[in-house]
Amino acid sequence: MITICVxxxxxxxxxxxxxxxxxxxxxxKLIPNFFxxxxxxLFIGIGTVLNAWLxxxxxxxxxxxGAGGKKPFPLINEKFRLYALRGPISARLLNVNxxxxxxxxxxxxxxxxxxxxxxxFTFSFMPHVASKRxxxxxxxxxxxxITYIDPEDKIEKIIESIRKTQYxxxxxxxxxxxxxxxxxxxxxxxxxxxxxxxxxxEDWCLSVKLKYNAVEIGPLYSxxxxxxxxxxxxxxxxxxxxxxxxxxxxxxKLINSFYSFGMNYNKEKVLNTFRWIVKNNPSIxxxxxxxxxxxxxxxxxxxxxxxxxxxxx
Numbered sequence: 001m002i003t004i005c006v007x008x009x010x011x012x013x014x015x016x017x018x019x020x021x022x023x024x025x026x027x028x029k030l031i032p033n034f035f036x037x038x039x040x041x042l043f044i045g046i047g048t049v050l051n052a053w054l055x056x057x058x059x060x061x062x063x064x065x066g067a068g069g070k071k072p073f074p075l076i077n078e079k080f081r082l083y084a085l086r087g088p089i090s091a092r093l094l095n096v097n098x099x100x101x102x103x104x105x106x107x108x109x110x111x112x113x114x115x116x117x118x119x120x121f122t123f124s125f126m127p128h129v130a131s132k133r134x135x136x137x138x139x140x141x142x143x144x145x146i147t148y149i150d151p152e153d154k155i156e157k158i159i160e161s162i163r164k165t166q167y168x169x170x171x172x173x174x175x176x177x178x179x180x181x182x183x184x185x186x187x188x189x190x191x192x193x194x195x196x197x198x199x200x201x202e203d204w205c206l207s208v209k210l211k212y213n214a215v216e217i218g219p220l221y222s223x224x225x226x227x228x229x230x231x232x233x234x235x236x237x238x239x240x241x242x243x244x245x246x247x248x249x250x251x252x253k254l255i256n257s258f259y260s261f262g263m264n265y266n267k268e269k270v271l272n273t274f275r276w277i278v279k280n281n282p283s284i285x286x287x288x289x290x291x292x293x294x295x296x297x298x299x300x301x302x303x304x305x306x307x308x309x310x311x312x313x
Contacts, residue, residue, distance in 0.1 A: 008036070008061065009035060010027050018126075019174030023045055026108065040058055041061065042055065043063070045105035046105040048067070048068040049069075050066060050085075051071065062084070063084050067203075082096060083100075083305055084297070086101070086104045087204050089199055103295075104174075109159075111295070121161075124161060124162070124168050125149065125168075125274075126150075127171050127172060128195055129172065130195045134192065158175075169274070171190050171214075171217075181295070189215045189217045191270075193219075208294065215273065217277075
């Protein structure tokens with residue numbers, strides 16, 4: 001008897017970000033020799049990708065992904081096979097039964113059976129990937145003796161760093177999700193309101209029976225990011241060609257005056273917020289029974305998916 005797998009491609013955003021990168025790393029480990037590059041059937045497992053950017057033509061298999069971002073959200077029709085969604089908010093946004101809002105696909109990382117590790121770090125900080133282009137957050141961590149976890153680092157290194165920490169401070173959703181499944185308490189934070197997708201956080205928190213109550217640590221901007229912003233705005237408003245000969249001097253003066261006055265003040269506020277977090281430790285973590293229950297349900301859905309898309313003959 002021979003079993004043949006229907007051609008299915010793993011769908012993910014092509015950015016170097018922990019949550020998105022987990023897709024090509026995790027799913028082949030859970031179901032070896034199953035996925036290929038057939039664009040006709042897309043497997044959608046991890047990420048806030050159920051939105052207007054989702055390709056319309058292919059058949060879509062959803063197991064753990066979430067809704068959010070650009071509207072309109074997709075109409076769940078004959079082009080979809082739903083197994084699980086990240087949480088109840090995703091189910092509501094997609095107008096489907098809340099029974100599908102089981103939990104995030106990354107929770108299946110628990111299936112890989114990691115061995116216990118020694119805790120090497122008291123507090124670690126993992127920022128949202130978008131934060132990196134505005135500020136060197138490692139500088140903040142080094143000043144406070146907090147371990148810095150780069151959201152663009154190798155998957156294995158990020159996972160090991162999270163597992164070795166006692167408490168994770170994070171503005172990265174999948175940093176929090178992975179910490180929670182490895183029983184690492186988290187302090188949820190945000191620094192740039194523009195990048196705060198509150199819906200996805202609340203969606204996951206509801207699925208694991210937690211309340212999302214993030215601490216605002218405040219934004220920081222490097223000279224380069226401010227410079228880039230000024231150039232971009234001038235160019236967008238068609239001012240750049242006119243001011244081009246003197247743009248260097250103007251932008252330098254603006255940046256230096258703004259930076260000297262504002263950023264030094266903001267940096268101290270951010271440092272004080274981190275100090276408060278370390279002192280008061282407002283960490284949260286789901287109950288063992290809840291995360292285990294979600295994991296079991298997702299395992300069942302993964303088994304069903306594999307069975308549904310395998311042909312035996």
